[in-house]
Amino acid sequence: MSDQGVKEMTPQELMEKLAAKEELQVVDVREVEEWNAGHIKEARLIPLGFLPHRVDELDKDVPVVLVCRSGARSHMATEYLTNLGFDAANMVGGMLAWPGETEQ
Template sequence: MSDQVPTVSVSDVPADAPMLDVRELDEWTAGHAPAARHLPMSELAGRTGEIPGDDPLYVVCRSGGRSARVVAYLAQQGFPAVNVAGGMQEWSASGRDVVTDDGSAPRIA
């Protein structure tokens, strides 16, 4: 696996971009990007049929580490994936929209 994965800053991600959020359920429940789809990294290998075929597919986690590993894996599988640097922490800190499924206030830690 290469040490380099395609990466973009939060400011370079279009507002309605197709995103794959690879955080665990409790993190997703606390808040996520409005256009994101949830597929935890821990379940990825068994659910590859659910990976969106969008080009590019922006992958996000909490801070960018897990998503970088997922992007490296997806690239090996032929998916045009891009890591979102800084993850949801940077997404939220930069003022991008964060939503919850139950309407409660988002809590990105």
């Protein structure tokens, strides 16, 4: 069940896109402690509360995939970026569902 206007991507789809070296911005919106416990290698950390202040760090011409622990915070972030005109997608299930390797 997805809200209208929020694109979703499965962890598997994201893995395949990263493996294919597709141009993507992976943004992890969790807190620093969560990030330090393990994150997707290609991701960059922008905690959800900081996103409005750091949105200019993102390229509007490159798709953005948002990640959090379970998919709730990244869903809000996806909605926010979509409203700003980004091509944003929420990785459903979050890091709890991530089957790939993580970095610390």
